[in-house]
Amino acid sequence: MKTKTFYRGQNLVELALLIGIVGLVFIGMGAYIRRGVQGKVKDWTNYVVSDQQAPDADAEDTQSSTSFGSTMTSEELKDGGMKLTGQEKTHVDSSQ
DSSP, X not given: OOOOOOHHHHHHHHHHHHHHHHHHHHHHHHHHXXXXXXXXXXXXXXXXXXXXXXXXXXXXXXXEEEEEEEEEEEXXXXXXXXXXXXXXXXXXXXXX
């Protein structure tokens, strides 16, 4: 007796397995791709920030002073609560 082989069904199963394996590979690589992109963004950010914060060779020396002051007042309310009010003052003095 001769047995029939179902090549059409076998091809469909092989294709489904191949698509599934490729999908799992992409899901597994997602973490590595995300880390790589985060690293590139961090490098770019460090490059931009370091250029902005680097001292200019032609810049003159300057001195500056900053003073901070703050006050906090509390007021007791009739219903038993408290009302807190705060003020902050900042003064920057720069001289060359």
